[in-house]
Amino acid sequence: MTSASVNDIEFRSVTKRYGAVTAVTDINLAVPKGAFVALLGPSGCGKTTCLRMIGGFEQPSEGEVQIGGAAMAGIPPYRRPVNMVFQHYALFPHFDVEANVAYGLKQMRPKIEAAEISRRVGAALEMVRLGGFGKRRIHEMSGGQQQRVALARALVNKPKVLLLDEPLAALDKKLRTAMQIELQTLQRELGITFVLVTHDQEEALSMSDKVCVMSAGRIVQFASPQEVYDRPANIFVADFVGKTNRLSGTLENGNAVRLSSGALMPVRDTLLAPGTALTLAVRPEAIRLAKAAEAAGGIAGTVTHRIFLGSSVEYSVAVSGLGDLLVTAERQSLAADGLAEPGDPVRLVFDPSGAHVFPA
Numbered sequence: 001m002t003s004a005s006v007n008d009i010e011f012r013s014v015t016k017r018y019g020a021v022t023a024v025t026d027i028n029l030a031v032p033k034g035a036f037v038a039l040l041g042p043s044g045c046g047k048t049t050c051l052r053m054i055g056g057f058e059q060p061s062e063g064e065v066q067i068g069g070a071a072m073a074g075i076p077p078y079r080r081p082v083n084m085v086f087q088h089y090a091l092f093p094h095f096d097v098e099a100n101v102a103y104g105l106k107q108m109r110p111k112i113e114a115a116e117i118s119r120r121v122g123a124a125l126e127m128v129r130l131g132g133f134g135k136r137r138i139h140e141m142s143g144g145q146q147q148r149v150a151l152a153r154a155l156v157n158k159p160k161v162l163l164l165d166e167p168l169a170a171l172d173k174k175l176r177t178a179m180q181i182e183l184q185t186l187q188r189e190l191g192i193t194f195v196l197v198t199h200d201q202e203e204a205l206s207m208s209d210k211v212c213v214m215s216a217g218r219i220v221q222f223a224s225p226q227e228v229y230d231r232p233a234n235i236f237v238a239d240f241v242g243k244t245n246r247l248s249g250t251l252e253n254g255n256a257v258r259l260s261s262g263a264l265m266p267v268r269d270t271l272l273a274p275g276t277a278l279t280l281a282v283r284p285e286a287i288r289l290a291k292a293a294e295a296a297g298g299i300a301g302t303v304t305h306r307i308f309l310g311s312s313v314e315y316s317v318a319v320s321g322l323g324d325l326l327v328t329a330e331r332q333s334l335a336a337d338g339l340a341e342p343g344d345p346v347r348l349v350f351d352p353s354g355a356h357v358f359p360a
């Protein structure tokens, strides 16, 4: 084991097959020590399989998983410096909170003294802000509190790495947002490596330092949340992370695209050759909605729907030859114009920095 290793977890050319099904293919991934990494992707893309191979619940068919610089082949889950929080928490409902958190410590050999167990359980409960709840039964706890009990139980034996499998999936939206902030704060405080599995892009973007976007058993992008959003590696990432308008066209010159409707649209400079067939991913917030009479440039369309979201407004705008485009506008930026109504003729002005261009 090399203590100087900066990567806590490494996948080296890992493939996992279940019989005829290949769940993940040739995964190479290095998770730095103390990072918060989210594995993000649609159902069935192989996220949970990767997590379970770190935890030791599955073995790679090919390749190697390392933790802290040490190869993990043949090392069972309980001997790995990791712990896992499951989606449905897997708590013992008939035990009280303390007994649930203490459970793993009590199984350890050589035995840990009762006073030491009690001290560690108390510390873990304080960590998740459940000090004083030790004697409560699990069924007397709210969903968010149960979530924290599961966290405390996973943290009580001081793992180097915490694995979280859709840990917030059972919570309602408001609680989920609150727990996202708590989890992130906790991770920063503890400084241990977190690997989170989620299919919720908002969750991945808001909590993690790095997002590993997966599709069909492969990693398609591993980068910071901002980079994944602003510079998606391909059309799949652009579609999956954030909202996107998908258009097609042909590159006219270095920074303009002739859309399938015939209209010309500005894009960031690209190195592709003029004439290249393209797929474009345009963020809804990169399109400005202007009143038809005011904007000379842009593309003409008609508002079909308006969804009021409080601080922002989402419009669906029908454009001849392009179909319906989604446009998001901050309320502030609309104040002068007022809200457009369904039926209003408008012009759409594109911001080149929010248009991502991929060869078709």
Ligand code: ATP
Residues within 6 Å of the ligand: 018, 021, 022, 023, 024, 041, 042, 043, 044, 045, 046, 047, 048, 049, 050, 199
């Ligand atoms: P979800 O978000 O639905 O949990 P996931 O991205 O975590 O999906 P995995 O659970 O890793 O995906 O599954 C990847 C692929 O491997 C899927 O096609 C799945 O059906 C298959 N798979 C997973 N576990 C097994 C198993 N024990 N036996 C056979 N096939 C499996």
